[in-house]
Amino acid sequence: MELTRFGRPQRTEPLHIKLLTFMFQNPNRVLLYEELVAAVWYPAVVSNSALNAAISNTRKALGDSGKCQKYIKTVSGSGYRFIADFSIIDTPQFANYAQNSSQNVKLPRSDQTNSTHKEPALPNKPSIAVLDFDCVAADQFSTLFARGLCIDINAQLSRQSHIFTIARASAARLNPNLMRPEDIGRILGVRYLVYGHVLHTGSQFRITLSITDATQDCEIWSEQFDCSADGLLMLQLEIILAIASAIDRAVETCEIERAFLxxxxxxxxxxxxxxxxxxxxxxxxxxxxxxxxxxxxxxxxxxxxxxxxxxxxxxxxxxxxxxxxxxxxxxxxxxxxxxxxxxxxxxxxxxxxxxxxxxxxxxxxxxxxxxxxxxxxxxxxSYAHAYVAIAAVCAHHDKNTEALTHIAQGERLSPCDPLQFAQDSMRAVALANLQHYQQAADSAVNAVAAPNAYFMTYAVAAACLYLSQDIQSAKAMADKALQCQPDFSVSAYQRCFPASDESSRSDFIEAMIASGLPRTQTVSQN
Known part of the structure; x- marks a missing residue:
């Protein structure tokens, strides 16, 4: 079949004819997105952008447009409605085509699958797909930012060899607004789905992300990220790394919890x-x-x-x-x-x-x-602990300013890290080496306040507090370190945190000893 307008054939594809035929069969009725997809594309699944493109091309063939909407009207948030007056000249060709095109109009149930399509099994390792992000603002810049953000996050997750990440080309075919998480997860063969929502108001962007366990149909994590539109391209990599790091941690936490069940x-x-x-x-x-x-x-x-x-x-x-x-x-x-x-x-x-x-x-x-x-x-x-590890080496290799920079990078990627005490403790060491003793003491005190602080953390705090002239608190920290590990000694600390030049931290080591920690391990006598 072909479409003619004023006697002239219009450039159309079979897809557009099929879409238009379905609208002819359902005039002046709101056709939902999922209904159109099921009628025209089933059993394939397409993205919202593909549906919009098909509608746009069909309008163009009719001499219509998204601005005029003379024939095909957009019903915001629902679908489309064919509003033109028309009459059908009953020909055998059209009757046969209409009959054939309506065979798959019924919406497929979630348990219906294409008999020729074998659904992939879940991988043993954590598996994830990043779905298209919603964008509230309709301007082109916001839309492009949301699309680019989605692509870049997918690329960063793909670099994590411990996570099975679905290719962007496959994830982009599925519309998260039209399909249930269970169905998307089953089609792609993944457990976790990343949903995104981008809001642009004035000079600010708010990015809201969530992760859904598709096998349980439940949300396991959600977080918001705010950034300024000013200098956005320069900040975009930093934002993407922070988001990828947060997603990685959330998936890992969920996998640990699931393993214990x-x-x-x-x-x-x-x-x-x-x-x-x-x-x-x-x-x-x-x-x-x-x-x-x-x-x-x-x-x-x-x-x-x-x-x-x-x-x-x-x-x-x-x-x-x-x-x-x-x-x-x-x-x-x-x-x-x-x-x-x-x-x-x-x-x-x-x-x-x-x-x-x-x-x-x-x-x-x-x-x-x-x-x-x-x-x-x-x-x-986006691996936050790698930056903290670099900081630890730098702090014991006479690169203390560089150590502080890397600690800040690690904290930016993981602002609520369970090993925050280690970051605070390492910052204290670097600050003490730079002779910023009060700042070092403050950071060390933050470290020991963490519930998972251990004897090394208390030993560092003892040295920093002693250097800041808080002798009483320093001795209390030394006592706490020995309560946690009675065999602890300063030489054990030096073995676990070796310095490339021991003379560069002589004041720090002497302060640790002066606080009450033994220089070498004492062997108890029976």
């Missing part, structure tokens, strides 16, 4: 890994043992799971910190071996390289450690 015998390798991850940052012998068991079980299930090897490497460097086994040489050897195996199985995985950077730092190889951590940032620019 499953029976141990039903865990897959990634779920076992996430159980271990919950214990990894808790510096107690019990937590270290539990985390180690989960990582080993994950490797048993999947011998190529690089993150489980990285977790074991971090476990052994944690043992060096708390001296659980009393044999740091063996733990350093094990940490090095597991980090290398992690990189072998995942040379693009940020955590694998991060674990190797930590081994190098503990070995006193500051420059090599910095190179590795900077490589981590290039692999995963």
């Amino acid at each position: 499953l029976p141990t015998e039903d865990l897959n390798a990634w779920e076992a890994y996430h159980r271990g991850l919950w214990h990894i940052d808790k510096p107690t012998p019990k937590d270290i043992a539990i985390a180690q068991a989960h990582f080993q079980y994950a490797i048993k299930l999947d011998p190529r799971l690089c993150r489980a090897y990285a977790g074991l490497s971090i476990i052994h460097t944690n043992k060096v910190f708390i001296n659980v086994d009393g044999n740091t040489t063996e733990d350093m050897s094990q940490a090095s071996d597991y980090a290398k195996r992690a990189i072998e199985h995942g040379d693009r995985d940020a955590l694998a390289h991060w674990s190797w950077g930590k081994v190098l730092f503990l070995a006193g190889e500051h420059q090599q450690s910095l190179q590795v951590y900077r490589n981590v940032v290039s692999l995963s620019p």
Whole structure:
């Protein structure tokens, strides 16, 4: 069939003829978005922009436009209505075409699937899709910003090797306003869906993001990000990295919680890994043992799971910190071996390289450690803990101003990080090295206020408070450190945080000793 206007054939595609035929069959009735999609495109699923483009081209063929709306009227928030007066010349050709085109007009139920389409299974690792963002403002700049933001966030998440991220081309085909999360997740084969809403008022943008677990049809996370339209292009990368970091943390938290709800015998390798991850940052012998068991079980299930090897490497460097086994040489050897195996199985995985950077730092190889951590940032620019790790090395390599810069970057990416105490403590060390003693003491006090602060945190606070002339508080912090770890000594601190030049922190070390902490470990006599 073809469409003629004033006797002249109009340039149209079969899609536009099919759309127009459906409107002829349903005149002066509001045709909902989902109804049009089901009638014209089923079983394919298309984005809202594709539907709008088809309507625009159909209007053009009729001599109509979005501004005039003589024939096809937009019903805001609902769909479209064909309002023109018309008559049908009953011909066999049109009757046959109308009959064929109406066969799929009924809306498909959520349990109906295309028999030729095999729906993908959920991957074992966390899986996510970034859907098209809504934009309240209709101006072109806001629309382009929302689209670009969506694309860039998808690109950043795609760099995270521990997350299965759906290609943008596939996610963009699905309209989040017309489909249920359950259906989108099933079609794409992902668990998590990122929804976005961009509001532009005056010179301000507000970006509201949420993550939905498509398998449960429930929202698991939501957060708002505000930014100024002034200099937006310069700030866009910073905004994108902060958003990608927040999404990564939210997914990881949900995966950990989900893993603990499953029976141990039903865990897959990634779920076992996430159980271990919950214990990894808790510096107690019990937590270290539990985390180690989960990582080993994950490797048993999947011998190529690089993150489980990285977790074991971090476990052994944690043992060096708390001296659980009393044999740091063996733990350093094990940490090095597991980090290398992690990189072998995942040379693009940020955590694998991060674990190797930590081994190098503990070995006193500051420059090599910095190179590795900077490589981590290039692999995963939104990985907040990589910036904090760089800061730790810099603070013990006479690069204290640079350390403060990297701490600020880490905090920008993760403003509510569970390891905030470590960032505050490292800031205190850098400030003390720069002889800003009162600022160092303030930051150290913030660190010890955290519920997960441990003996190293109290030791740093003791030194900083002593340097700020608050002797009484310094001694109280030293006592607290020894209560947490009776065998703690200043030499243990120096072993866990080696300096490239010990003379550069001599005042800090002497202050730690003066606060009441023993220079070397005292062996109790029975």
